[in-house]
Amino acid sequence: MFTDMLNFIKEVDKLKIIERRTYVSDGSRRENSGEHSWHVCVMAMTLFEVYERREKTDLFTSIQMLLLHDIVEIDAGDTYAFDVSGYEDKREREVRAAERIFGLLPEGTRNKYRSLWEEFEEGETNEALYASIVDHIQPLLLNVSTEGKSWLEHKIHAHQVLNRNQWIKDISPRIYSQISEWVGIGIEKGWLMED
Template structure:
């Protein structure tokens, strides 16, 4: 039991990992714990309208969404458009996964690590759905904050569309929303053309 509590106390550190995305009122950046909670919540109603919901075990996707960013305690958050940060992201996150999931008892450790790896591989229906949710949450918050994070980083509309183009085939309805957000961002000057 002590190992479980050690892990649970350690993951409280996720509240200190600051992301580039702002919370919806634009008053401050969100932290990764808030992000994890938000994407897990988003998965529930969006699963109800997801074109492939019958293929997705919702609980498993939510589990992935809650577990996948725990590695940021050690590895830090890598901004979606940070090409330099992506060069060693996999290595940093694997080391973090070794340490953080390693705090748990063997059976739980193996399950959580396997769940994290499945998310990272993005091949299963659950991982694919979880990735969709993880990708659209910052877009939604950028729209809510008049694109403040996009403007701070000089993001172009084509960068956002390219990063999310794979969603079009899996969920045309979600992709239409992405396109609408990008159009709003362009029309308002929040995204560069």
């Protein structure tokens, strides 16, 4: 059992070599998925007091989801938020990865981690919704911090960012207003394309 746990821990270290499209805040390089997972956990802890549904949300569960949500990228790779063709088989690739990677663990831990991952993917509970909101806004924060570096590279339109995050408006108007502000800045500075 202990050996299985250590093997899993060693395996998830590979998340540090999965490169994402978003740049770290100084724009010097792209972040990796391990850094992203750490950053969204810190964001979740920090922003929780302004989250409108905090009384109904268990923060620790959301943080657990954020720590586990991208582990599948070790096998499946990171699918860029605006990669339409990448999303065609994303679920299939990630389920296979979840089976293999979580399968390294003893049964009880495997079931718990897999359940948390599935809950995040389904995005229906308060905990999953909060975790997903934080996961969505982290790249926006980094794009604003890097003067739209990733947006510019991929010729992202303002409507793409707004459409991808529209669902947040009903759950957290406060956070969505920040998204709208960032998109406005992106348009004003020419980092996001307009239609």
